[in-house]
Amino acid sequence: MSKVLVIGHKNPDTDSIASAISYAYLKQQLGVDAEAVRLGNISKETAYALETFGFEAPRLIEKASPEVSQVILVDHNEKQQSVDDLDEVQVLEVIDHHRIANFQTNDPLYYRAEPVGCTATILNKLFKEHGVKIPKEIAGLMLSAIVSDSLLFKSPTFTEQDQAAANELAAIAEINAAEYGLAMLKAGADLSATPIQELVSLDAKEFSFGDIKMEIAQVNAVDLQDILGRQAELEKLLLQVIEQKNLDLFLFVVTDIINSDSVIIALGKEAERAGSAFNVSFDNNSALLKGIVSRKKQIVPVLTEALS
Amino acid sequence: MSKVLVIGHKNPDTDSIASAISYAYLKQQLGVDAEAVRLGNISKETAYALETFGFEAPRLIEKASPEVSQVILVDHNEKQQSVDDLDEVQVLEVIDHHRIANFQTNDPLYYRAEPVGCTATILNKLFKEHGVKIPKEIAGLMLSAIVSDSLLFKSPTFTEQDQAAANELAAIAEINAAEYGLAMLKAGADLSATPIQELVSLDAKEFSFGDIKMEIAQVNAVDLQDILGRQAELEKLLLQVIEQKNLDLFLFVVTDIINSDSVIIALGKEAERAGSAFNVSFDNNSALLKGIVSRKKQIVPVLTEALS
Numbered sequence: 001m002s003k004v005l006v007i008g009h010k011n012p013d014t015d016s017i018a019s020a021i022s023y024a025y026l027k028q029q030l031g032v033d034a035e036a037v038r039l040g041n042i043s044k045e046t047a048y049a050l051e052t053f054g055f056e057a058p059r060l061i062e063k064a065s066p067e068v069s070q071v072i073l074v075d076h077n078e079k080q081q082s083v084d085d086l087d088e089v090q091v092l093e094v095i096d097h098h099r100i101a102n103f104q105t106n107d108p109l110y111y112r113a114e115p116v117g118c119t120a121t122i123l124n125k126l127f128k129e130h131g132v133k134i135p136k137e138i139a140g141l142m143l144s145a146i147v148s149d150s151l152l153f154k155s156p157t158f159t160e161q162d163q164a165a166a167n168e169l170a171a172i173a174e175i176n177a178a179e180y181g182l183a184m185l186k187a188g189a190d191l192s193a194t195p196i197q198e199l200v201s202l203d204a205k206e207f208s209f210g211d212i213k214m215e216i217a218q219v220n221a222v223d224l225q226d227i228l229g230r231q232a233e234l235e236k237l238l239l240q241v242i243e244q245k246n247l248d249l250f251l252f253v254v255t256d257i258i259n260s261d262s263v264i265i266a267l268g269k270e271a272e273r274a275g276s277a278f279n280v281s282f283d284n285n286s287a288l289l290k291g292i293v294s295r296k297k298q299i300v301p302v303l304t305e306a307l308s
Numbered sequence: 309m310s311k312v313l314v315i316g317h318k319n320p321d322t323d324s325i326a327s328a329i330s331y332a333y334l335k336q337q338l339g340v341d342a343e344a345v346r347l348g349n350i351s352k353e354t355a356y357a358l359e360t361f362g363f364e365a366p367r368l369i370e371k372a373s374p375e376v377s378q379v380i381l382v383d384h385n386e387k388q389q390s391v392d393d394l395d396e397v398q399v400l401e402v403i404d405h406h407r408i409a410n411f412q413t414n415d416p417l418y419y420r421a422e423p424v425g426c427t428a429t430i431l432n433k434l435f436k437e438h439g440v441k442i443p444k445e446i447a448g449l450m451l452s453a454i455v456s457d458s459l460l461f462k463s464p465t466f467t468e469q470d471q472a473a474a475n476e477l478a479a480i481a482e483i484n485a486a487e488y489g490l491a492m493l494k495a496g497a498d499l500s501a502t503p504i505q506e507l508v509s510l511d512a513k514e515f516s517f518g519d520i521k522m523e524i525a526q527v528n529a530v531d532l533q534d535i536l537g538r539q540a541e542l543e544k545l546l547l548q549v550i551e552q553k554n555l556d557l558f559l560f561v562v563t564d565i566i567n568s569d570s571v572i573i574a575l576g577k578e579a580e581r582a583g584s585a586f587n588v589s590f591d592n593n594s595a596l597l598k599g600i601v602s603r604k605k606q607i608v609p610v611l612t613e614a615l616s
Contacts, residue, residue, distance in 0.1 A: 097416055098416055099412075099413045099414055099415055099416055099417070100408070100411060100412060100413050100417070100419060101412045101413070102412075103408060103411075104407075104408060104409045104410075105407045105408050105409065106407055106609055106612045106613075107407055107423070107609060108405055108406055108407055108421065108422075108423040108424075108604065108605075109407070109408070109421060109423055110421065110422050110423060111408060111419055111420070111421040112419070112420060112421075113416065113417060113418065113419040113420075114416075114418050115415070115416040115417055115418060129437075296416070297416075301414060301415060304414045305414075
């Protein structure tokens with residue numbers, strides 16, 4: 001059987017990297033020549049998780065073909081979030097926990113999506129279904145993904161199934177999930193020294209609602225001033241991105257992981273409508289969204305409804 | 309929890325009906341107020357299976373809303389094969405074994421597709437994953453679906469997983485799969501008295517390849533003359549459908565379930581290209597496709613490649 005790449009989304013977060021490594025491992029155990037790869041830079045948070053459990057970052061790729069003709073997608077399905085030449089290869093499998101959009105195949109495939117908080121929670125089931133034991137280090141990585149996607153078990157996307165998986169994985173990894181998780185989030189959330197350029201692309205995703213093209217970037221912070229203290233510089237860069245990519249809206253979401261709120265900075269010609277969607281008005285292009293921490297569950301659905 | 313409809317595709321085949329009934333039963337056992345429904349007439353084959361195992365046909369619906377706001381799709385995902393007002397309701401789950409196309413959601417969902425020969429094979433796994441015992445009669449229906457989709461275990465779509473499921477289900481249902489299966493196929497394949505109108509819509513699906521809009525209908529026959537003896541009448545009706553629906557191609561596939569071949573009748577302005585795709589030339593608009601029995605695995609992919 002020829003080689004298969006296991007690919008997480010662009011601007012990879014910890015779930016995308018951890019799930020690519022973990023699922024590639026599972027497929028290898030099942031006899032598939034699978035390799036985890038990544039489509040972008042590793043965040044500080046992900047680097048902390050990889051180092052803690054003794055993994056190298058997956059290899060960075062820009063294209064899948066002609067190296068391989070078949071890929072497996074984890075933690076995403078939308079074409080614009082995937083490898084640029086996705087149309088040139090066959091998608092054999094998708095393991096994901098997002099909505100389905102801009103995704104199409106010519107052939108039947110294995111597609112496993114569940115409405116849970118993290119891809120790693122689904123992978124935990126797949127290891128069991130195939131009767132493959134999860135190694136201690138892989139369990140640590142998978143737990144890191146759940147901590148990251150749930151902001152230490154606090155996000156509204158976090159389900160009982162994620163909790164059960166986190167408990168099982170913490171036991172296999174032999175670590176205290178709360179202690180380790182906070183340390184990992186803090187490692188990722190110290191953004192005081194991170195260049196603005198990097199903040200904007202760290203975890204940015206493109207979306208299309210009807211005719212409206214937008215990008216939503218999200219960063220987690222312990223001290224919001226790490227970012228808001230550099231707002232002028234940030235806005236200058238966002239305006240450049242808007243012009244380059246011809247966006248109607250750029251939403252930059254700074255999530256306070258201690259208080260579970262977010263400050264959004266909205267630029268672009270649809271910014272006012274984004275404010276209306278959340279019933280907030282902007283002061284200096286920014287607004288506080290109380291209790292909002294999840295892009296997927298609390299931001300994208302509201303904008304889909306308001307802008308479509 | 310409010311009521312959920314479990315819906316198979318238009319022009320329902322035995323898998324669509326059996327899977328809707330079986331999955332609605334499983335969801336009920338899990339505490340969901342689920343009801344199986346259908347989007348079209350029951351075939352003779354399906355009627356034979358329902359009667360053998362003591363089921364009524366599911367209720368016929370034309371629209372899902374406003375009766376319900378949430379649905380589960382089985383054995384399909386493409387919008388044009390589903391309930392007409394699919395956009396008005398939320399798709400909670402999909403259980404399917406086809407390619408993914410023309411499908412999009414606003415929210416995360418449970419999506420379980422596997423590249424196997426029959427939806428019932430996936431349902432057999434889901435019963436086990438949820439620890440719910442399959443009743444004898446439901447097992448009989450699920451086995452009927454596998455027999456139907458695999459033309460009694462002969463189609464190239466038939467996998468080891470389907471074989472394993474069929475064995476398990478035959479044991480639960482306490483029937484001889486080969487004997488029962490042949491009787492069921494024969495009950496469905498006696499088309500001598502079936503009106504042409506019904507033959508054309510019995511198991512017809514619409515597809516779009518690039519700008520080309522087409523419909524592929526398939527019927528299984530023991531005696532091909534049941535249909536080919538009425539070709540003039542059939543073509544007249546196909547031309548009407550082409551005009552009404554503005555199709556570029558209508559492919560009518562008559563599958564010989566004893567010899568595992570198919571005769572196709574192709575009409576419409578893209579008919580020649582369909583012939584080229586299969587390396588056959590048409591005589592009186594028809595051609596024999598040796599060894600071709602599966603629309604999904606042997607016909608749709610070839611046309612996708614040739615016409616896209």
